[in-house]
Amino acid sequence: MPFSISLTVNGQSNSIALDDPRVTLLDLLRERLHLTGTKKGCDRGQCGACTVLLDGRRINACLTLAASLDGSTVTTIEGLADGTELHPVQAAFIACDGLQCGYCTPGQIMSAVGLLSEGHAGNDPERVRELMSGNICRCGAYQGITQAVLEAGHALSAKNDAQPAGVPEDGRNAA
Amino acid sequence: MNRFDFLRPASLAEAITAAAVPGSVYLAAGTNLLDLMKIGVTRPERVIDISRLPGLDRIEWLPDGGVRIGALVRNSDLAYDARFAAAYPAVAEALLSGASAQLRNAATVGGNLLQRTRCAYFQDIASACNRREPGSGCDALQGENRLHAVLGWTEQCIATHPSDFCVPLAALDAVVEIEGAAGRRELPIEALHRLPDAISATESVLAPGDLIIGLRLPEAAALAGHARYVKLRERTSYAFAVVSAAAMLDMDGDTIRSSRIALGAVAAKPWRAHAAEAALVGQRANRETFETAATAALADARPSGDNAFKITLAHRILVRALTLASAGTPKVMPALPASPFPEQHAPAPKGDLHVA
Numbered sequence: 001m002p003f004s005i006s007l008t009v010n011g012q013s014n015s016i017a018l019d020d021p022r023v024t025l026l027d028l029l030r031e032r033l034h035l036t037g038t039k040k041g042c043d044r045g046q047c048g049a050c051t052v053l054l055d056g057r058r059i060n061a062c063l064t065l066a067a068s069l070d071g072s073t074v075t076t077i078e079g080l081a082d083g084t085e086l087h088p089v090q091a092a093f094i095a096c097d098g099l100q101c102g103y104c105t106p107g108q109i110m111s112a113v114g115l116l117s118e119g120h121a122g123n124d125p126e127r128v129r130e131l132m133s134g135n136i137c138r139c140g141a142y143q144g145i146t147q148a149v150l151e152a153g154h155a156l157s158a159k160n161d162a163q164p165a166g167v168p169e170d171g172r173n174a175a
Numbered sequence: 176m177n178r179f180d181f182l183r184p185a186s187l188a189e190a191i192t193a194a195a196v197p198g199s200v201y202l203a204a205g206t207n208l209l210d211l212m213k214i215g216v217t218r219p220e221r222v223i224d225i226s227r228l229p230g231l232d233r234i235e236w237l238p239d240g241g242v243r244i245g246a247l248v249r250n251s252d253l254a255y256d257a258r259f260a261a262a263y264p265a266v267a268e269a270l271l272s273g274a275s276a277q278l279r280n281a282a283t284v285g286g287n288l289l290q291r292t293r294c295a296y297f298q299d300i301a302s303a304c305n306r307r308e309p310g311s312g313c314d315a316l317q318g319e320n321r322l323h324a325v326l327g328w329t330e331q332c333i334a335t336h337p338s339d340f341c342v343p344l345a346a347l348d349a350v351v352e353i354e355g356a357a358g359r360r361e362l363p364i365e366a367l368h369r370l371p372d373a374i375s376a377t378e379s380v381l382a383p384g385d386l387i388i389g390l391r392l393p394e395a396a397a398l399a400g401h402a403r404y405v406k407l408r409e410r411t412s413y414a415f416a417v418v419s420a421a422a423m424l425d426m427d428g429d430t431i432r433s434s435r436i437a438l439g440a441v442a443a444k445p446w447r448a449h450a451a452e453a454a455l456v457g458q459r460a461n462r463e464t465f466e467t468a469a470t471a472a473l474a475d476a477r478p479s480g481d482n483a484f485k486i487t488l489a490h491r492i493l494v495r496a497l498t499l500a501s502a503g504t505p506k507v508m509p510a511l512p513a514s515p516f517p518e519q520h521a522p523a524p525k526g527d528l529h530v531a
Contacts (some may be wrong), residue, residue, distance in 0.1 A: 021222065023179035044210050045278060059281045063209045064281070067181050068202060068224045115276065120255065126510035133412035134275020
């Protein structure tokens with residue numbers, strides 16, 4: 001029962017023919033679109049390595065059926081940087097040494113981007129830790145990760161403050 | 176994962192018709208279903224995608240002061256809805272204590288109500304499990320069962336219901352709206368999930384093809400000022416409850432007019448503690464009263480295995496939930512929602528939290 005879905009990934013629209021409805025978003029990204037930055041850890045929603053933004057919200061790509069996503073927009077780690085300029089969260093992970101082996105890092109960074117846009121952590125490390133608890137780091141780089149999320153939050157709010165009021169960077173009207 | 180047919184019905188009516196075919200399952204976010212399909216516990220022939228059905232993703236305030244929540248509302252959208260969190264703070268706290276931020280962004284209200292047990296023997300297809308395969312037996316009875324049920328279990332099944340959300344819903348008399356082949360009907364949430372009996376371990380009263388389309392909560396303003404959900408976990412965050420309790424008090428000064436109490440992770444359904452509520456009516460809010468209520472809540476508890484400690488722990492968590500509720504709903508959601516421990520940067524509420 002082949003059918004197709006349209007999916008915008010990192011700003012590029014794709015029409016994807018699915019010959020098998022079992023494909024998860026994670027496998028679609030890695031195996032069909034060759035975007036291997038998104039990692040497969042547990043494949044069961046327990047580790048967070050596969051975190052991506054779906055329509056702007058962080059989710060586990062491993063527990064999402066691609067067939068159900070017709071018309072959706074996905075952002076992966078490959079879509080964060082602006083050319084050679086790193087996203088503030090990426091820069092903060094490097095500056096704060098928020099990683100060791102790096103396998104969980106794309107998921108950590110995507111989760112942090114989602115966390116900052118949700119806006120529930122403020123400047124509280126306890127809230128950052130709680131709201132990042134869906135991302136497991138076997139190397140135990142949590143201290144650097146928490147620091148990186150807090151610093152990226154500062155950097156992003158400084159950047160937003162520098163924008164003229166009411167005109168967000170992407171040009172849309174503020175909600 | 177087995178092969179299946181994938182259907183995208185355009186309307187509720189089409190979905191109900193499609194699901195009438197045996198072997199069909201509904202897919203919303205899939206955070207539980209897909210996991211179970213990957214490990215072979217669920218092997219549907221047809222997956223019916225209801226995630227885009229119109230009109231099921233709204234939070235609607237009712238003229239009587241209650242609220243109607245569409246089945247496709249995401250957990251995080253409900254928990255962070257300011258009006259909802261102010262009206263039903265224990266429900267918001269329970270939602271935010273469950274799973275991870277990623278899962279809460281995806282998981283739906285309807286799916287949460289129907290999520291399956293995390294019993295390891297249910298999830299291991301090589302084990303006997305009366306829920307997965309009726310009549311095959313229960314390997315949990317003689318297995319690793321320290322986290323299993325202490326109320327309402329039989330030798331058919333000693334699994335627990337894993338939901339946090341359902342615990343305060345049970346306390347608040349939520350009503351579940353169901354659409355099925357026979358039309359629309361509704362059930363109090365206490366009648367949705369089933370306890371195992373002597374011969375079977377059926378999980379809910381829903382018939383094949385039934386779809387939860389929403390739930391309603393009655394107005395509960397009198398309870399909002401003293402409402403907590405408390406959840407003991409084996410790690411700080413992102414874990415299912417060992418035991419949990421929802422406690423809501425309608426206070427007149429120091430006196431309890433009425434209360435709503437339910438326990439989580441103790442039985443195959445969210446466990447409404449009517450006897451504890453009765454014990455609190457007209458009593459002063461103090462340690463002795465809360466102890467009496469907790470004793471009443473757990474009067475029928477008995478271990479199903481290596482889990483006698485859960486009875487003591489459930490007693491203590493309920494006393495703590497009542498103590499925290501009587502101190503008042505926090506003005507700001509705690510950094511660690513439902514944590515039984517005081518916040519590091521916040522003063523502990525007055526009174527001794529620990530139970531000897």
